Amino acid sequence: MKAPARSASPEPADLLNAFRQPAILLDRHYRIVAANPAYQGIYGEGEPLAQRHCYEVSHGYSRPCDETGEECPLKSSLERDAPSRVLHIHHTPAGKEHVDVEVHPLRNGSGEVTHFLEVLHQARTASPREDGPGLVGRSPAFNHMVELVERVAPAETAVLLLGESGTGKELVAKAVHEGSRRSGGPFVPVECSGLTESLFESELFGHVKGAFTGAHHQKTGLVEAAHQGTLFLDEVGDIPLSMQVKLLRLLETRTFRPVGGVEPRKTDFRLVCATHRNLEEMVAEGSFRADLFYRLSPFPIPLPPLRERPEDIPLLADALLRRMEQGRGHTLSETAVSCLQAYAFPGNVRELRNLLERATILADGAALLPEHFPGVCGRGLPGGRGEPWPHEILPLDEVEHRYLRWALARAGNDRKELAARLGISERTLYRKLRAARRGEA
Numbered sequence: 345m346k347a348p349a350r351s352a353s354p355e356p357a358d359l360l361n362a363f364r365q366p367a368i369l370l371d372r373h374y375r376i377v378a379a380n381p382a383y384q385g386i387y388g389e390g391e392p393l394a395q396r397h398c399y400e401v402s403h404g405y406s407r408p409c410d411e412t413g414e415e416c417p418l419k420s421s422l423e424r425d426a427p428s429r430v431l432h433i434h435h436t437p438a439g440k441e442h443v444d445v446e447v448h449p450l451r452n453g454s455g456e457v458t459h460f461l462e463v464l465h466q467a468r469t470a471s472p473r474e475d476g477p478g479l480v481g482r483s484p485a486f487n488h489m490v491e492l493v494e495r496v497a498p499a500e501t502a503v504l505l506l507g508e509s510g511t512g513k514e515l516v517a518k519a520v521h522e523g524s525r526r527s528g529g530p531f532v533p534v535e536c537s538g539l540t541e542s543l544f545e546s547e548l549f550g551h552v553k554g555a556f557t558g559a560h561h562q563k564t565g566l567v568e569a570a571h572q573g574t575l576f577l578d579e580v581g582d583i584p585l586s587m588q589v590k591l592l593r594l595l596e597t598r599t600f601r602p603v604g605g606v607e608p609r610k611t612d613f614r615l616v617c618a619t620h621r622n623l624e625e626m627v628a629e630g631s632f633r634a635d636l637f638y639r640l641s642p643f644p645i646p647l648p649p650l651r652e653r654p655e656d657i658p659l660l661a662d663a664l665l666r667r668m669e670q671g672r673g674h675t676l677s678e679t680a681v682s683c684l685q686a687y688a689f690p691g692n693v694r695e696l697r698n699l700l701e702r703a704t705i706l707a708d709g710a711a712l713l714p715e716h717f718p719g720v721c722g723r724g725l726p727g728g729r730g731e732p733w734p735h736e737i738l739p740l741d742e743v744e745h746r747y748l749r750w751a752l753a754r755a756g757n758d759r760k761e762l763a764a765r766l767g768i769s770e771r772t773l774y775r776k777l778r779a780a781r782r783g784e785a
């Protein structure tokens with residue numbers, strides 16, 4: 345008997361098997377055509393995956409991601425007629441994970457997109473779980489930041505982290521280092537604020553023995569200590585103008601001279617900087633060198649303040665309580681969550697951590713209640729910082745902004761429900777909330 349004719353094209357499964365990461369072939373209706381063993385192992389749970397929908401398998405949704413408020417990489421790939429990459433939170437047997445989803449459109453002989461190749465890269469720089477290490481969060485604003493971190497970490501590009509105090513700039517800098525090929529090398533943080541000119545130079549470049557009175561030994565500078573690793577310059581906007589030129593020379597030549605030394609030395613580090621200042625404004629005012637600014641800022645990453653991601657507060661609180669000795673077994677009550685979500689957190693995650701630490705001491709039992717957050721959760725009195733009611737006469741716009749932030753937290757961040765209760769459309773609410781956020785920035 346003749347053997348059945350074999351197709352000239354390769355089998356999709358063979359192509360998918362070339363990937364070590366989980367990979368699937370999808371049709372235009374979000375249906376899985378084939379999956380490689382890595383995908384089957386994580387998402388299959390012993391069941392066949394063919395013909396199941398990707399959104400159901402990886403998210404547990406009954407509708408495509410874009411219909412539930414997330415960006416769908418298949419849809420954007422089709423719209424842009426190009427590959428697309430999006431950070432999603434997937435449900436795996438090990439729990440929730442941040443996953444970088446890469447989608448490539450595939451065409452038939454007539455050039456029509458008929459299928460998609462989807463490859464998943466597990467994000468290692470952040471976690472959406474309370475027991476995760478390092479950076480935790482799962483709000484859209486946080487996920488967008490993680491997406492940028494995941495993209496830039498493997499490159500050698502300098503990164504500029506822009507964020508208020510306590511937003512996690514040092515943690516993000518570490519995440520960039522850990523996600524890079526330099527992760528086996530040192531991570532050297534340098535706090536630039538408060539350093540005098542001479543201290544800055546000897547800290548950064550080191551000094552030779554006898555360079556100045558009291559220099560009894562030679563000292564290795566931090567730029568040398570960061571060799572083959574990452575140098576993290578925190579509060580880079582605070583570097584005095586006179587030192588900025590020395591930093592620029594170091595970045596341009598990758599050489600430096602220790603204080604009192606003659607021979608230039610070479611060093612090889614990846615640069616990550618952070619600031620809460622507006623460097624562009626400083627350049628315009630003449631207090632920051634434009635040439636240095638361009639060197640530092642090829643890849644800026646804005647870090648969202650906590651008030652722009654109140655939905656992360658319960659998760660962050662759980663994670664921070666687990667990390668605190670005294671936090672064992674403590675949990676936030678629902679009313680405490682609502683009150684914290686209405687608070688503006690000028691000190692961001694650091695302030696949340698401090699408030700939780702104090703609350704665990706004030707609480708007699710395991711439940712952390714509004715009264716354990718004095719000064720933040722007014723005991724039902726109008727005017728407490730968690731409440732929208734002001735003690736003074738304010739512009740109506742400001743009162744509306746405060747009220748909306750408070751009401752949104754009270755409605756559990758459910759915009760649809762809030763819009764209905766306020767008697768306005770969801771669109772109007774969205775516009776007003778955006779204005780409220782801009783007013784706060």
Ligand SMILES: Nc1ncnc2c1ncn2[C@@H]1O[C@H](COP(=O)(O)OP(=O)(O)OP(=O)(O)O)[C@@H](O)[C@H]1O
Binds near residue numbers: 511513516693697
């Ligand atoms: N997403 C996060 N997940 C878990 N912990 C966080 C997160 N963001 C910040 N933290 C914690 O908040 C505290 C402040 O973070 P960090 O020191 O990185 O902030 P920063 O922006 O560098 O502050 P500063 O500008 O004042 O130096 C740390 O204890 C850090 O572990």
